[in-house]
Amino acid sequence: MGTVDEPRWLNAEEQDTWLAVLAMAVWLPDAIDAQLQRDAGVSHFEYQVMAMLSMSPERTRRMSEVAALANGSLTRLSRTVDRLEKRGWVTRRPDPDDGRATLAVLTDTGWEKVVATAPGHVAEVRRLVLDPLTRTQVRQLHEIATRIRQVVQPEGSFPTLPAPGTA
Amino acid sequence: MGTVDEPRWLNAEEQDTWLAVLAMAVWLPDAIDAQLQRDAGVSHFEYQVMAMLSMSPERTRRMSEVAALANGSLTRLSRTVDRLEKRGWVTRRPDPDDGRATLAVLTDTGWEKVVATAPGHVAEVRRLVLDPLTRTQVRQLHEIATRIRQVVQPEGSFPTLPAPGTA
DNA sequence: CCGAGATACTTGACGGAACAAGTGACTGCT
């Protein structure tokens, strides 16, 4: 239905690609959230926070590091940790090495929550992403996502995943 | 489901892939939103709504169709159209063919807004997604995203873009 | 060691999105 002076846009193939990417970017997080909410009563972000802590030495990490690892703002993390503290899964304590910093610590109950929740979550990740794709596609996706991430993710928050667990 | 000390998780390669996908799924929409907010003062969702209308016959579509095309709920669309109406870019009118339905119409001002906004948005999509990848990777991404979308997107809302039912 | 500026959070105010309930309109069965 193009009038001649339609807004500048992408060619058909580019647009198809972009729309598919968009739909994926919207619905995939939504589906992941839904499974966690339904089966474990936590949001994906909350789960990520606990999962990151569970993989950290002493199950402990600085707030700002956790925020970066979970791809969220410090503000958001602060509110989230409030909720997780109320549920008894995380506690805060001051960082002895830096008076400004706060350490988030996963409690034993929190650890159990992660252990109980992880299998269902992992199964969902497999079901939605890993299984429907060929091994080749998974490799391609890895490279593509890594490349886009480099372009898109704000400087500074390019996290290396947790150091070995002394848990 | 075995009993393990560590929560069941993915192997290193799978986890890398998943974390990269997650980071992309978080930061890409964020970056797209940021450009639109900065340069045009609209959210990505608002832009999508207007862009979809701009590509529709008579610049008109049913609310529920627009919602599906923009990957949003009807509730969200309703609130968003409230705002777009206040800004003079969209109007509502009842569907003559179905008294339950509401048609969203892009106004002339709204059309101009889309025309003015599209080039910057398209440039950002290219900069963040299309340009950093090889042509081959773009094709791979298309297939991968389409596949995942099939698995992840709720039944029913699998939209074809152009013409509404003048069928 | 003192003060200016940066850093690491926390918190108040605000806006947007989800859930659920409500309204009016269509459909299908009898």
Place this chain on the structure above:
DNA sequence: AGCAGTCACTTGTTCCGTCAAGTATCTCGG
């Protein structure tokens, strides 16, 4: 025709995340 059930929205409430401002601590130049 008439009622039950569904559908297409809209709206009240509530929660969550952001922005901006506040607090406490660290760093660094002089």
